[in-house]
Amino acid sequence: MIRLSASQRSGLVGAALLAAVLVAVGVATLYFGSRYQIRLVYSAYVNLIVVLGLQVFMGNARITNLSHSAFMGIGAYAAALCVTPENIKKISLPAAPWGLADFSLDPVLSAAIAIAITAVLAFLLGLFIVRLTSIGATIVTLAVLVIVHAVFLYRTDIFKGNQAFFGIPQVFDLAWVVGIAILAVIVCRLFRESRWGIQLRASADDEVGAAAMGVEIYKLRLIAWVLGAVILAVAGICYAYFLGTISARPFYFNHVFLTLAMLILGGMRTVTGAVLGTFLISFGLEGVRYLETGPVLLGIELPEALGLSGIALGAVIVLTMAFRPTGIMGNREIETLFARKTF
């Protein structure tokens, strides 16, 4: 019998509350949503898993990471390469080296391989990244993003570059991604409240002080980094297993900023913040995109305004940073909003 601390118990309560919200949104979409809306909500859930993967490292170690979309891409491509049937790969990747076009695996095994590859890569890179401090670490993650993208574009014989890598069987539907997102929420929340998570957060507040108390900062950062990468790989797999086609473009700067804005708006220090920010921006942007097309509102024909969604996204980042640098949630998790103030 594992004995949980008070913060871990309240963490489980918080995770359960968030899970209830995720289930409610998912069920409502399944019953009332059109095909297009289901697709939209699916991609919101995939982005939620990305933001959670980002939160594990960025929220606890408080080092800005810009390479998350690259890890998502690695997971997506690795799973896609394994799971796509041979006959399709023979057509789409005729020049694939190392016999990559000569086999195909079942989805579960493919996902496991993709996660393992991403984790190993993240571990090797993490050995260097965790030793750097704020801006230096951010630059190295930026370098990782650029390098991974360049490899995707350059090895067209494996990744097809900016062209679509097609023929991935559709394995997941909305119910699956809701389940996986809930799992990710629980993992992130338990990590945050675990001994490791608390020590890591302490080291972010005061690096020298935490080290003096015996916190092994590099080791903890590495654990959070690899755990984050695994969650990102899962997000990539969910993306590939639903859409059926992937290309290099969605795993670059635009996606990096989109997901970063989600985490910042909600508040990177908490899991609740990650969920809130993702939902606000996913559904908010859809509203702005509607305005972009120049709709007729209240009898007034609005002009077409390409770029409005970009302006909104940038403005969200700037305003959050100016008025609430810790995001909407700050240091509060969902259950503290309901709890009576007894402490």
Place this chain on the structure above:
Amino acid sequence: MEYVIQQTLNALSFGAEYALLALGLAIVFSIMGLVNFAHGEIIAVGGYTMVAFASLAIGNPVIVMAGAIIAAMLASLTLERVAFRPVRKADPTTGLLTAFGVSIVLQNIFLMFVSPRPIAVTSLYFLDWPIEIAGIRLASLQVFETLTTIVVIVALMLFLRRTVLGLAVRAASLDFEMVRLTGIKANRVFAMAFLISGLLAGLACIFIMARRGSVDPHLGFDPVLKAFVACVVGGFGSLPGAVLGGFLLGAVEVAMLVMLPQSLGGMTDAFVFMIVALILIWRPDGILSPAVEKGDKL
């Protein structure tokens, strides 16, 4: 031998452009710890000013160039007032993210109000003609660029060492509160730093536009990404570091272009970034930055 000289000169002119941009980033960072990613959009403001002059049928190159520089300086000042003042005291990460946000907003404003497509600007083509000295072929633009960077470095050095405001700017990067105690207005120091940064962006804009001949909303993003890297490698916040980092990056880039086989052409950026990452792993705070103490200062 000629080939080596040729490539060295190429590296020098590449490096000059990066150094010019990196100085613009470093002078702001040294004072307020802000990584100004919106620097690239200030370059784009200069570019769109040239478009505006062209549509008004003003072709006089002096007016066009001066206009672009002044527009860039004004844009830089405006950003300081509107966007960066609220995050003045925040940590570098907050500033970095704010600057990213500003950069996205500006790019999309260009996209929405001007055009998502590149617009041709031909008024500066006259700056670029081929020269040949002793068998070495160069573009006049490369010479102008290297000379301008040298002049800028000397002028900046004189300003920072010989004038009161320059001294205040240098002192502010060490201890801002002390500068304020001596009676110098904080806002003036910040405005000065952003004005210089805008001036450097305007100069860089002229060279970039003379080479590319067109402006689009994403004009400044790639050059500033490289300049940012140059700054970090040289030692963030250190002005000599920015210059060193700029020239080093130019050298690495030309070396990669020369040494990598043709088949790896698409991988130049990947290799450049890899070398940069390795430098940072070797010296996490950059080459020319002093060691930082992490504990509380009394």
